[in-house]
Amino acid sequence: MIKLQDIEKVYQSDNGTIHALRGVNLSVKQGEIFGIIGTSGAGKSTLVRCINMLESPTKGIVTVDGQELTSLNEQELREQRKKIGMIFQHFNLLSSRTVYQNIAFPLELAKRSKEEIDKEVLHLLELVGLSDKKDQYPAQLSGGQKQRVGIARALANHPKVLLCDEATSALDPQTTKSILELLKDINRKFQLTIVLITHEMQVIKEICNQVAVIEGGKIIEQGKVIDIFTQPQSNTTKEFISSIINHNLPDFFKEITLASEPSADSNLILRLSFIGHSTEEPVISSMIRRFAIDASILYGNIDHIQTIPFGTLIVELSGEQASLQQALSYLKTRELGIEVIGYVARNARAVG
Numbered sequence: 262m263i264k265l266q267d268i269e270k271v272y273q274s275d276n277g278t279i280h281a282l283r284g285v286n287l288s289v290k291q292g293e294i295f296g297i298i299g300t301s302g303a304g305k306s307t308l309v310r311c312i313n314m315l316e317s318p319t320k321g322i323v324t325v326d327g328q329e330l331t332s333l334n335e336q337e338l339r340e341q342r343k344k345i346g347m348i349f350q351h352f353n354l355l356s357s358r359t360v361y362q363n364i365a366f367p368l369e370l371a372k373r374s375k376e377e378i379d380k381e382v383l384h385l386l387e388l389v390g391l392s393d394k395k396d397q398y399p400a401q402l403s404g405g406q407k408q409r410v411g412i413a414r415a416l417a418n419h420p421k422v423l424l425c426d427e428a429t430s431a432l433d434p435q436t437t438k439s440i441l442e443l444l445k446d447i448n449r450k451f452q453l454t455i456v457l458i459t460h461e462m463q464v465i466k467e468i469c470n471q472v473a474v475i476e477g478g479k480i481i482e483q484g485k486v487i488d489i490f491t492q493p494q495s496n497t498t499k500e501f502i503s504s505i506i507n508h509n510l511p512d513f514f515k516e517i518t519l520a521s522e523p524s525a526d527s528n529l530i531l532r533l534s535f536i537g538h539s540t541e542e543p544v545i546s547s548m549i550r551r552f553a554i555d556a557s558i559l560y561g562n563i564d565h566i567q568t569i570p571f572g573t574l575i576v577e578l579s580g581e582q583a584s585l586q587q588a589l590s591y592l593k594t595r596e597l598g599i600e601v602i603g604y605v606a607r608n609a610r611a612v613g
């Protein structure tokens with residue numbers, strides 16, 4: 262549905278040249294909720310604004326719904342933009358218009374009849390749960406209600422894509438949840454493709470199928486949310502994830518020396534991640550039964566990414582070195598993530 266090829270964006274400002282995007286390639290499938298996460302200044306807003314050409318890329322090709330936007334003139338672009346709705350962090354509502362009139366605005370611009378507009382607006386008000394607020398002005402609404410108006414307005418022209426520019430960043434956690442639920446609902450009902458940018462991993466975890474991490478104008482990591490959460494590669498991604506999932510080692514590891522290679526009398530410390538059905542498999546107990554080893558659990562956590570459960574265990578295995586290596590080989594045949602954290606001297610910690 263959306264394809265970005267080698268997108269570059271250079272701003273010329275009084276302070277010199279700013280290279281905001283440096284060769285971005287992205288592909289978003291129809292019906293996906295695609296999240297782009299990055300810290301302040303990473304290039305998120307520039308990137309999302311390149312998708313509907315509010316910013317025109319200095320270089321590269323933007324294609325939406327099979328149409329190359331980067332080759333269109335202004336008038337053709339205006340037509341194509343009707344396929345792309347957008348919502349904003351600060352809602353961007355017209356303060357002198359009522360809720361009804363705000364939602365009607367894009368339909369008036371599209372020269373739709375009064376009857377059509379009325380039917381459409383009433384339907385959208387119901388969809389976003391604001392039928393009773395139609396004659397109020399934005400100043401009389403809460404942040405969450407304002408964003409609901411923003412969503413209804415963005416959907417007025419039946420877009421195929423909805424772009425969300427930090428749409429929940431100005432909202433409290435409870436309101437954020439309800440807006441994300443509404444976006445999920447709309448995605449399901451209309452098979453609408455959603456691209457959202459955020460600096461909060463919680464938002465990605467709650468609704469996205471796919472995620473891309475942007476840093477210094479480049480995509481440094483991308484993939485399925487479940488894969489990125491369970492096997493983050495870059496330090497930036499690890500940091501984002503650690504804000505909601507503790508990937509750090511427990512404190513007592515700071516006091517012991519970990520070796521990267523085994524010695525005759527060392528214990529093996531592993532981090533195991535279980536995803537989906539593998540959380541139900543009794544891997545640890547069958548490993549202990551098969552090999553002459555002991556296992557003690559140093560840390561355990563279970564979480565969900567939307568409906569998929571995933572768990573993390575840090576375990577210390579003790580026994581003969583040959584048995585430990587056999588157990589490790591056995592674990593590698595199971596459906597789980599394995600990270601060898603290191604080896605500790607057998608007496609460094611008492612294994613129970």
Ligand SMILES: Nc1ncnc2c1ncn2[C@@H]1O[C@H](COP(=O)(O)OP(=O)(O)OP(=O)(O)O)[C@@H](O)[C@H]1O
Pocket residue numbers: 272273274279280281299300301302303304305306307308460
């Ligand atoms: N219109 C502009 N003129 C000049 N520089 C700009 C302009 N817009 C953005 N930039 C610069 O481009 C870089 C990327 O900015 P952008 O707003 O895309 O990042 P961001 O990840 O969305 O950050 P934030 O979360 O703080 O909004 C920054 O260095 C920013 O200062």
